Amino acid sequence: MSDHAADRATETFVAHRNLLFTVAYEMLGSAADAEDVLQETWLRWVKVDPEEVRDERAYLVRITTRQALNRLRTMKRRKEAYVGPWLPEPLLTTPDVAEDVELAESVSMALMLVLETLTPTERAVFVLREVFDVSYDEIAAAVDKTPPAVRQIAHRARQHVDARRPRAAVSQRQTKAALQSFQRAIETRDLQGLLDVLAPDVVLIGDGGGLKQAGLRPVVGADKAIRYILGGIGKTPATLTSEPTVVNGSPGLVLRLDGELDGVMAIRVDDDRITGVYYVRNPEKLSRVESETPLTLR
Numbered sequence: 352m353s354d355h356a357a358d359r360a361t362e363t364f365v366a367h368r369n370l371l372f373t374v375a376y377e378m379l380g381s382a383a384d385a386e387d388v389l390q391e392t393w394l395r396w397v398k399v400d401p402e403e404v405r406d407e408r409a410y411l412v413r414i415t416t417r418q419a420l421n422r423l424r425t426m427k428r429r430k431e432a433y434v435g436p437w438l439p440e441p442l443l444t445t446p447d448v449a450e451d452v453e454l455a456e457s458v459s460m461a462l463m464l465v466l467e468t469l470t471p472t473e474r475a476v477f478v479l480r481e482v483f484d485v486s487y488d489e490i491a492a493a494v495d496k497t498p499p500a501v502r503q504i505a506h507r508a509r510q511h512v513d514a515r516r517p518r519a520a521v522s523q524r525q526t527k528a529a530l531q532s533f534q535r536a537i538e539t540r541d542l543q544g545l546l547d548v549l550a551p552d553v554v555l556i557g558d559g560g561g562l563k564q565a566g567l568r569p570v571v572g573a574d575k576a577i578r579y580i581l582g583g584i585g586k587t588p589a590t591l592t593s594e595p596t597v598v599n600g601s602p603g604l605v606l607r608l609d610g611e612l613d614g615v616m617a618i619r620v621d622d623d624r625i626t627g628v629y630y631v632r633n634p635e636k637l638s639r640v641e642s643e644t645p646l647t648l649r
Contacts, residue, residue, distance in 0.1 A: 373646045378419040380439035416493040423471040434561030439463040440636040441615040442644040448600040455600030460629040461619040477508040527602040549573040550624040560633030
């Protein structure tokens with residue numbers, strides 16, 4: 352490859368890097384694996400003759416999708432051996448992500464967990480079609496299926512996700528208000544305050560990955576969730592502090608013990624009550640919460 356061609360390849364890749372990372376992350380739920388996929392995409396991209404590429408963005412998305420699909424299948428084995436519940440790797444996101452309702456929902460912990468219930472191909476098709484509005488023909492080329500087959504997969508995946516996604520998207524303001532009430536109740540150990548903000552059927556999921564203490568299964572119900580919070584997170588000899596932030600496009604908390612990062616908490620809100628609490632403590636998943644990660648749909 353000539354110097355001019357190499358410069359052009361680099362310029363094109365950098366121009367689309369945030370988009371490619373977003374595609375890979377939404378397919379994998381892991382920033383570390385998404386970065387590996389981008390490295391693999393780059394190694395393949397520099398071997399391509401640019402004169403043979405009509406749509407550089409579509410071509411790069413196709414490479415990224417194929418590499419992410421390969422990694423999804425290997426990740427399945429890793430998750431089967433994972434200690435306790437598996438949560439997506441949380442990202443500290445830039446303000447523009449929170450302002451983009453569609454993007455914020457697509458990377459929310461709640462929806463990312465729903466995507467975990469899809470097969471690898473269903474997840475790829477759903478993400479490309481519903482989130483990034485990629486054409487059926489382009490998706491078919493990326494996943495090695497015919498366009499009619501992709502349409503069927505997309506329909507099936509959409510039905511599956513719609514049946515499990517939040518009933519109605521709530522505003523950032525509502526989520527922030529619920530989080531503030533939750534944070535205040537934790538810090539003051541206010542039992543009634545927690546009962547007021549948590550839905551009766553709230554589900555709390557902790558992810559320690561076997562490296563930090565967390566429940567080995569989801570905690571269901573407000574009473575059990577409160578016992579978990581006040582008996583674990585809220586009752587410790589160390590000083591617990593919580594800082595409001597934006598996690599995966601939505602209000603969240605960064606929790607520290609004696610100033611050291613302990614975990615990241617995201618919530619799901621329905622009808623002004625918290626119906627989901629997602630607490631990531633696995634230190635291997637906390638590298639992206641000290642600096643913002645840019646994401647984009649374009």
